[in-house]
Amino acid sequence: MxxxxxxxxxxxxxxxxxxxxxxxxxxxxxxxxxxxxxxxxxxxxxxxxxxxxxxxxxxxxxxxxxxxxEFTLTYGRYMANAITADRIAKGQQRMAQHRSLLDAIQGEYGVPPQYIMAFWGVETNYGSFMxxxxxxxxxxxxxxxxxxxxxxxxxxxxxxxxxxxxxxxxxxxxxxxxxxxGNMQFMPSTFMKWGVDRDGNGRIDLWHSLPDAFASAGNFLRGIGWRPGLPASEEVVLPPNFPLDQADSSIDKPVRAWAAMGVKKAGSAALPNVEEPASIILPAGWRGPAFILYPNFKAVMNWNRSTLYALSVAVLAQQIAGGPPVMQAPPGDDEPLSRDTVIDMQTRLARLTLYTDEIDGLLGPKTRSAVRLYQKRIGLPADGHPTPEFVRRLQAAR
Ligand SMILES: [Ca+2]
Incomplete structure (x- = not known):
């Protein structure tokens, strides 16, 4: 994190x-x-x-x-913390400064420079917080x-x-x-498995040698599934009739199948006409931005299992490379849910027999599925995202 x-x-x-x-x-x-x-x-x-x-x-x-x-950070809060104007500017500056090294690493491991910079920025603010x-x-x-x-x-x-x-x-x-x-916050086992002595001084030094740190990150990413090609994710716009229950990280369809359903890139360019499997997610619910997750998103999640972490890396990388910011703002009334609120929600959904998993206060995929079911029952858009309004209506239900 x-x-x-x-x-x-x-x-x-x-x-x-x-x-x-x-x-x-x-x-x-x-x-x-x-x-x-x-x-x-x-x-x-x-x-x-x-x-x-x-x-x-x-x-x-x-x-x-x-x-x-105590709280689950919202998408809006998480992204605002991870992606600042300063972090984008520093990423661009560092990328220009280390361009030839980063190009060589891309040649060897297939990982574009902006992703190495984004991990570096998110992990340690470019080496300033190791x-x-x-x-x-x-x-x-x-x-x-x-x-x-x-x-x-x-x-x-x-x-x-x-x-x-x-x-x-x-x-x-x-x-x-x-x-x-070090710069990339490798655990000792990651260091041993994927660390690279890129500068050739006989030691892997992820603290003081940027060639070692960057090459190790490239080697690790390739090892956990990064392949040259599509980016990790892109912002998309969904057509008005899009079935919201398909926006789920566990549902994969070929990119061209999403395009056939009317999904476009934000700014309305067409999605690439390719077969690669992809998912659509709505991390702040249907009123917030939608993202398509390409196969490289999974590689980023193999670095860190948090979806919001992976999304912050993907979006930061895109902006370091000069791409657009996320266009759709998250809804302004989205609030972080406390563990207690999630526990209360799970208990009520369990009583309605919509939720059968553990009452653990964590907003995981099964809780989101139960939220969808209740949203359908009361006629709210079934995006699986519990808004403050959803919580109020669930609490008021008899
Ligand atoms: Ca070295």
């Missing part, structure tokens, strides 16, 4: 759950297990000892991990003191492998509280 959105989520947080303190001896025995696995993966005892010497769990990391966002937590301590804390033991045990092992390969020292290896490192 981009640092700004993360800050806002954290600022909006109230629920602070502190897990029971783990004794230092339990922490030490947890580290022993990780150490054994690291040795199986070729890390010497000396490197592991050095990495874990004097290591204590970081309570600040535990606290940050246990915070639950995080100052000690990565080994953060991931070891998360492995030993939270419920995500397996994921972060592996991240700790991979962090030790980075030390073993002498890319960085433990002190130098800094990142976000959750262990994301």
């Amino acid at each position: 981009n640092p700004l959105a993360k800050t806002i989520l954290l600022a909006a947080t109230t629920a602070l759950l502190t897990p029971p303190a783990l004794a230092q001896s339990e922490f030490a025995s947890c580290l022993q297990n990780i150490r054994a696995e690291a040795q199986r993966q070729g890390v010497t005892a000396a490197i592991a000892d050095n990495a874990f010497r004097g290591l204590t769990p970081d309570q600040k990391v535990v606290d940050l991990d246990s915070r639950q966002p 995080g100052d937590f000690q990565v080994v301590r953060s991931v070891a804390t998360l492995a030993c003191m939270t419920k995500r033991r397996d994921f972060f045990s592996n991240e700790t092992v991979q962090a030790l492998r980075i030390l073993a390969l002498n890319h960085m020292t433990r002190e130098q290896m800094r990142g976000s509280w959750a262990g994301a490192m």
